[in-house]
Every structure is written in C-alpha cells, then in structure tokens.
Amino acid sequence: MRKLAFGIATIVLSLAAFLASARAQADNEGIVGTWIVTVTVNTPPGAPPFVFTDLIAFHQGGTLTAASSAFNAHTSENPFLPAPLVVDTSDGYGVWKSTDDDSDRVAITFKRFLFAGAATSSYAFAFPGQYVGENAVQAVGALQDADHLAGSFTTEFKNLGGQVTFSGSGTFTATRLKN
Secondary structure, X not given: OHHHHHHHHHHHHHXXXXXXXXXXXXXXXXXXXXXXXXXXXXXXXXXXXXXXXXXXXXXXXXXXXXXXXXXXXXXXXXXXXXXXXXXXXXXXXXXXXXXXXXXXXXXEEEEEEEEEOOOOOOOOOOOOOOEEEEEEEEEEEEEEEXXXXXXXXXXXXXXXXXXXXXXXXXXXXXXXXXX
C-alpha cells in the first residue's frame, strides 16, 4: 500500500511540475514565432510617407532574425532613399526580452551590416560590396492580442568610424504569420 501511495504521489508531483513548466513556457512564448511587420518611419511634414515591410522571427530564448523589403542587398538601387540609406544591408540579427513580469511587453534590439552600393557617398570612399558600417534598431512593443503586436522604434546608421550618418524613428504594427 505504501508503494502505491508513493507511486501516485510521484505521478501527481511530476504532473504538477510538468504543467507548471508548460504554463511558464506558454507565458514566455507570447511573441515567439514569425511576424509580418509594417514599419512606418517618421518623415518631415510634407514629405511622402516611408512605409515598408519586415519579416521578423522571434526565437525562444530571446534571439531574433529580421529580413526587410526596404533594406536588403539591393537597397542601393532605390533612387528614392536619402543618401545615407543608399547602402546594401544584411539581414538583421538581435535579441528580445520581456520588459516586465507581463510577457505582453517586449524590448527589441537588432543590427544589420551595411555594405557600399553603387552610389554610396555617406560612408567615405568605398567600392561596391565593401563593409562600411552598421544599422542598429531599438524597439519596444506590446502584444495587442495573441496575433497582433504594435510599438515604436529608433534606428541609427553609423559608418565604421562610429559617426551617425542617419537616425530616425517611427512606429510598427505586426501580425503573426499563421499556417
């Protein structure tokens, strides 16, 4: 009888630990997944809006990867971008974390490498394809519900000497990519 009671108690405790672990994991996965992100850059009054789309994958453990429709290996071919943005960029790699006990709010940081394009003048003399700087993005966001995220960001483009060649800010909205 004692062995049976011990066996049942072990099963109950194991199940309780498993359920607590699963609940904690579910709480931390609020943002985990791939998101289609609409980015709106603040522009001066009278200037046309600058809106583009990113795909960002938030990984469990706090890392992320980002790909952009505006900033990619052919950005330097876009004649409508201001000179400091006429560079080719890598995908973005970074980190995210919950900003408080409530996993609905997150802080996001990622970087992209910048490479000289055909008409790169803001980064000193460079030949096409040369590594010329970095783009850093800082953002904060909040889950609106399980499938929608919204927030704001700041961004800086710097040359290899650490000089800021462009800085900006804006807002974003995101929708979870579903199967």
